[in-house]
Amino acid sequence: MKSIVISMATMLLLFSCKEGKKESDTVQSDKPNYEEIGMRYAQETQKVLGKNLKGTIQDKGVAEAVVFCNERAYPLTDSMAIQYDARIKRVSDKTRNPLNKANATELAHINTFKKQIAAGDSIVPIVQEKDGQVHFYYPIVTNALCLNCHGTPNQNITPEVVEHLSELYPEDEATGYGIDEVRGIWSIVFEASDPSK
Numbered sequence: 308m309k310s311i312v313i314s315m316a317t318m319l320l321l322f323s324c325k326e327g328k329k330e331s332d333t334v335q336s337d338k339p340n341y342e343e344i345g346m347r348y349a350q351e352t353q354k355v356l357g358k359n360l361k362g363t364i365q366d367k368g369v370a371e372a373v374v375f376c377n378e379r380a381y382p383l384t385d386s387m388a389i390q391y392d393a394r395i396k397r398v399s400d401k402t403r404n405p406l407n408k409a410n411a412t413e414l415a416h417i418n419t420f421k422k423q424i425a426a427g428d429s430i431v432p433i434v435q436e437k438d439g440q441v442h443f444y445y446p447i448v449t450n451a452l453c454l455n456c457h458g459t460p461n462q463n464i465t466p467e468v469v470e471h472l473s474e475l476y477p478e479d480e481a482t483g484y485g486i487d488e489v490r491g492i493w494s495i496v497f498e499a500s501d502p503s504k
């Protein structure tokens with residue numbers, strides 16, 4: 308009886324090892340889905356920024372939320388970048404903070420996304436591999452909430468908020484937007500994983 312139990316246990320063990328090996332084989336041969344990874348980084352960062360922005364607007368109003376964006380947008384984005392071991396940037400062709408200016412490659416992608424959105428096409432992230440790194444780009448599109456600070460001054464943006472913005476951002480170009488417009492893009496860089504590992 309004892310030996311039967313033991314041999315059954317051995318068989319089970321052998322069987323499970325075989326199963327395990329099979330699974331890891333398929334995982335190894337599959338290239339990671341960089342599009343999915345980039346989307347997750349962009350969406351999670353957007354979620355953190357959006358939640359904090361909405362909370363601040365509800366608790367303290369739009370004018371105070373400008374101060375929040377000024378002080379917290381960078382540290383929050385950077386903390387997500389550290390969490391994911393990636394470089395995460397929000398860049399634009401018309402910036403509020405000049406540090407967020409898009410480079411030539413990013414500008415080209417902004418124009419591609421603008422055309423796609425204007426044509427009503429479905430939006431697919433742009434993913435490029437270069438020197439062992441993955442470059443991921445995805446548009447940041449406006450909704451009604453954004454117009455409180457990125458819409459037309461004195462129409463969507465109250466005079467009080469206009470004043471706050473012009474004090475903090477003398478070179479502000481990021482107004483005049485309507486909804487469903489490309490406000491900028493996520494520009495994310497992370498390591499391509501080594502398929503031999």
Ligand code: HEC
Nearest residue numbers: 372373376377380397399402403404407453456481490491
């Ligand atoms: C309460 C005001 C406020 C609201 C509402 C707001 N923003 Fe902003 N936004 C700012 C400020 C202030 C900055 C500059 C942040 C900084 O200094 O890093 C900014 C910067 C940005 C940037 C980075 C590029 C740049 O111009 O510097 C993007 C992209 C952006 N906002 C998109 C949005 C979108 C999309 C929405 C709506 C979902 C939105 N914002 C809503 C105030 C706001």
